[in-house]
Amino acid sequence: MTTFNAFRIHQDSSGHRAGLEALTLDQLTPGEVTVRVEWSAVNYKDALAVTGRGKILRHSPLVGGVDAAGRIEASSDPALPVGTPVVITGGGLGEVRDGGFATYLRVPADMAIPLPAGLSTRQAMIIGTAGFTAALALMRMEHNGQTPALGPILITGASGGVGSFATALCVRRGYEVAALTMKPASIQYLEKLGAQKVILRDGLAMGNAPWRPRTSAA
Ligand SMILES: NC(=O)c1ccc[n+]([C@@H]2O[C@H](COP(=O)([O-])OP(=O)(O)OC[C@H]3O[C@@H](n4cnc5c(N)ncnc54)[C@H](OP(=O)(O)O)[C@@H]3O)[C@@H](O)[C@H]2O)c1
Numbered sequence: 001m002t003t004f005n006a007f008r009i010h011q012d013s014s015g016h017r018a019g020l021e022a023l024t025l026d027q028l029t030p031g032e033v034t035v036r037v038e039w040s041a042v043n044y045k046d047a048l049a050v051t052g053r054g055k056i057l058r059h060s061p062l063v064g065g066v067d068a069a070g071r072i073e074a075s076s077d078p079a080l081p082v083g084t085p086v087v088i089t090g091g092g093l094g095e096v097r098d099g100g101f102a103t104y105l106r107v108p109a110d111m112a113i114p115l116p117a118g119l120s121t122r123q124a125m126i127i128g129t130a131g132f133t134a135a136l137a138l139m140r141m142e143h144n145g146q147t148p149a150l151g152p153i154l155i156t157g158a159s160g161g162v163g164s165f166a167t168a169l170c171v172r173r174g175y176e177v178a179a180l181t182m183k184p185a186s187i188q189y190l191e192k193l194g195a196q197k198v199i200l201r202d203g204l205a206m207g208n209a210p211w212r213p214r215t216s217a218a
Helices: 044-051 121-143 161-172 184-192
Strands: 004-012 015-023 033-039 067-075 085-089 104-107 153-155 177-181 197-200
Touching: 004 044, 033 085, 033 121, 067 104, 067 121, 085 121, 121 161, 153 161, 161 177, 161 184, 177 184, 184 197
Parallel strands: 153 177, 177 197
Antiparallel strands: 004 015, 033 067, 033 104, 067 085
């Protein structure tokens, strides 16, 4: 049987280990569609899973990668013919089912989203789950009535994966963005993304207030 490369993570009684393994299709979590993966982003969660520094995997072993973009290789769903470019993100990829760090991926048909015309598989994974998260957040805010006319938007953790996409998206959408960051070295980057104001965390007059939100009534 033909084998392909997969970056597989094991987290079991003998400890944590991860690396390339030769797998066959029937070793992957099953699904109605088989996708030939072209790109997968490296998300913070992937770093936690691959290094074993975070409890991401809920099964072991599992192929890593919380997202992927590629083309349908085989499908029992007429809405997803062979060759369709698709993106897959969330849905437990790399957490409860085999993820995108492999030549192939099998998923239920409703997890494979056809890419809109004009967006390549590479571009979809440059945006990645972090970018889609920022976009979904902005969509939800606008659904709830947010508009540029309501005033500036403060984006915390602005230099991070989600924060930098949120900054760029809000700017493109016409919002005035104030980007809050801990890192002086990120000021130029955030200005380049279009933030009208960059606020350094250390410059905020927070008095004795805690930096982290409280989890219970104090
Ligand atoms: N990445 C995803 O796909 C995704 C999806 C869903 C939800 N999330 C959630 O979104 C949040 C951000 O994720 P991310 O992937 O963007 O992470 P990230 O790339 O590590 O960015 C987090 C940013 O938060 C700031 N930060 C870090 N430690 C901090 C601290 N102690 N106090 C204040 N700010 C701190 C830093 O930005 P500055 O130096 O600029 O302040 C850092 O770059 C997380 O809560 C994550 O669980 C992420």
